[in-house]
Amino acid sequence: MQTYIGPEGVLQKRQQYFYPCTSHFYRNPPQLVKGEMQYLYGHDGTRYTDFFAGVSVVATGHCNPEIAERTAEQLRTLQHTCTIYLTQPNVELAERLAGILPGRLSRTFFVNSGSEANEGALLLARLHTGRRGFLALEQSLHGRTYLTMSVTGLQMWRTDPQLAEAADVTFIPRPYERGMNADEAGRRSIAALRAALAAKGGEIAAMIAEPIQGNGGIIAPPDWYFAEVKRLLEQHGVLLIADEIQTGFGRTGRMFAMDRYGVAPDIVTMAKALGGGIPVAGFATTDEIAASFTRPSASTFGGNPVSSVTALAVLDYIEAHRLPERAERLGAQLRGGLEHLAARFPQLALDVRGAGLMRGAELCADEPQRGAGLVDDVLEAMKDRGYLIGKNGVNRNVLAFQPPLVIAEADIDGLLAALEAVLAGLA
Ligand code: PMP
Numbered sequence: 001m002q003t004y005i006g007p008e009g010v011l012q013k014r015q016q017y018f019y020p021c022t023s024h025f026y027r028n029p030p031q032l033v034k035g036e037m038q039y040l041y042g043h044d045g046t047r048y049t050d051f052f053a054g055v056s057v058v059a060t061g062h063c064n065p066e067i068a069e070r071t072a073e074q075l076r077t078l079q080h081t082c083t084i085y086l087t088q089p090n091v092e093l094a095e096r097l098a099g100i101l102p103g104r105l106s107r108t109f110f111v112n113s114g115s116e117a118n119e120g121a122l123l124l125a126r127l128h129t130g131r132r133g134f135l136a137l138e139q140s141l142h143g144r145t146y147l148t149m150s151v152t153g154l155q156m157w158r159t160d161p162q163l164a165e166a167a168d169v170t171f172i173p174r175p176y177e178r179g180m181n182a183d184e185a186g187r188r189s190i191a192a193l194r195a196a197l198a199a200k201g202g203e204i205a206a207m208i209a210e211p212i213q214g215n216g217g218i219i220a221p222p223d224w225y226f227a228e229v230k231r232l233l234e235q236h237g238v239l240l241i242a243d244e245i246q247t248g249f250g251r252t253g254r255m256f257a258m259d260r261y262g263v264a265p266d267i268v269t270m271a272k273a274l275g276g277g278i279p280v281a282g283f284a285t286t287d288e289i290a291a292s293f294t295r296p297s298a299s300t301f302g303g304n305p306v307s308s309v310t311a312l313a314v315l316d317y318i319e320a321h322r323l324p325e326r327a328e329r330l331g332a333q334l335r336g337g338l339e340h341l342a343a344r345f346p347q348l349a350l351d352v353r354g355a356g357l358m359r360g361a362e363l364c365a366d367e368p369q370r371g372a373g374l375v376d377d378v379l380e381a382m383k384d385r386g387y388l389i390g391k392n393g394v395n396r397n398v399l400a401f402q403p404p405l406v407i408a409e410a411d412i413d414g415l416l417a418a419l420e421a422v423l424a425g426l427a
Contacts, residue, residue: 002033004043005031007028007029007031010031021159026383027380028380030042036063037062037406038061038403038407039062048386048387048388049407049414049415050062050388051388051390051415052388052401052402054277055246055390056246057277058276058404059272059273059318059406060314060318060406061406062277064317067276070312071313073309074309079304079305080305081304081305084298089308090305092312093108093110093311096312097270097282100255102242102258102268105265105268105284105286106284106286107287108282109282109284109302110280110282110302110307110308111282112307113143114272115142116145117271118243118269118283119148120269120283121206121285122147122151122205122206124283124289124293125206125266126205128289131203132167133168133170133203133204133205134170134207135208135238136152136153136169136170136171136172136208137213138173139154139213139216140213141153141154142210150167150169151169151208153171153174156396170200172192173188173189174216174219175219176219178366185222190225190229197236204238206238207238207241209226209241209242210242210244210246211244214246214247214392215392217393219360220355226240226263230263230264239289240265241265242268243269244257244268244270245270245281247358248270249274250326251327251356251357251402252354252355252358253324253325253328253355253357254356266286274311278311281302282302321406326405327405330412331354337413338352338359338401341361341419341423342361344420345423345427347427348363348374348423350362350363350365351365357401357402357403360398360400362398363399368397369397375396375398377426378399378426381425382415382418387415387419389401
């Protein structure tokens with residue numbers, strides 16, 4: 001039995017041994033010591049219902065016994081070899097992904113994180129098209145590496161503020177603007193895309209986009225938007241990279257969010273929920289595009305047996321328990337409850353957004369600074385009531401609800417009741 005040092009001890013060691021940039025949620029953060037499906041436990045035994053899932057990661061629940069058993073079994077049998085040796089789990093995983101990915105995407109290159117998957121996808125697009133430039137949406141987040149940070153629109157996550165030179169990137173306004181009708185915001189974004197393509201389409205390798213922006217504040221475009229994007233890109237030979245790192249594997253009510261729009265991207269990147277907490281990520285593409293990736297490239301840990309078996313167990317669980325349908329159904333319950341709260345507290349100007357179990361509620365949408373302060377109050381008060389929720393958005397004033405997809409109706413009822421009480425205290 002481990003002796004816990006408690007939140008104060010952990011904080012003290014973080015301050016001493018982590019980089020100063022390392023941040024944490026909460027004024028009085030708990031020390032988390034145990035997970036059980038949709039629940040997390042503090043060192044003092046307090047149970048929290050997790051509505052953030054480690055930022056969309058543990059879709060299949062914390063320490064899901066059906067998955068953990070298969071991970072442990074593989075860990076005891078064959079742990080690591082590297083892709084230079086033949087093993088079965090990674091080829092089975094690639095085959096399995098080919099069966100569920102949108103369009104004709106049938107080949108996957110395995111890596112270990114979302115940043116790495118996007119980095120690989122961007123490089124692949126350059127190799128395939130022979131072009132160097134990229135298009136990305138404003139307020140996007142695609143990763144922490146040099147190239148992926150260059151296509152990240154959210155200033156907060158551009159750790160190096162002088163970064164722009166890593167690639168020629170043109171940012172397009174996202175298909176959302178507070179106070180603007182959704183179709184109008186979509187059309188504005190398309191007009192900017194059309195202008196960028198007319199100006200330098202021949203120099204652009206790919207456009208990278210999140211089907212629903214996560215860290216940007218849970219921003220879903222109008223349903224027609226990505227089909228139009230794809231049509232325009234094709235006219236200029238520009239590839240579409242869908243960053244499904246937050247949206248993939250059932251979260252939005254479909255296996256991949258691009259399925260909602262009926263769009264087949266040229267490249268899909270995936271991470272987070274695929275391993276349910278064990279690092280496994282990848283970028284998938286078609287036979288033709290994959291053929292352009294010819295020079296030697298290998299990932300030491302990418303597609304290792306433990307990660308691959310875990311991902312196969314995650315996919316089995318998602319399919320057996322019909323988690324995409326569940327996300328759609330419970331997402332509607334959550335959305336209904338949040339909209340009810342928006343109507344009950346008009347003075348808090350709650351803007352409810354998203355799809356499935358990827359929901360956001362912007363607080364004081366017209367006074368973002370005030371909203372950001374209130375969001376911190378709400379997070380703290382909800383934690384004290386036993387609910388962990390997230391926050392994101394350009395101004396950090398968006399409450400984020402991205403729970404494990406195994407969450408129950410009663411958990412959502414409980415969350416909404418607690419949130420109602422917390423918001424009543426603020427309003
Ligand atoms: N893309 C998106 C949409 C993300 O949300 C994130 C992480 N929040 C990343 C890429 C980067 O993933 P990772 O942290 O695994 O490198």
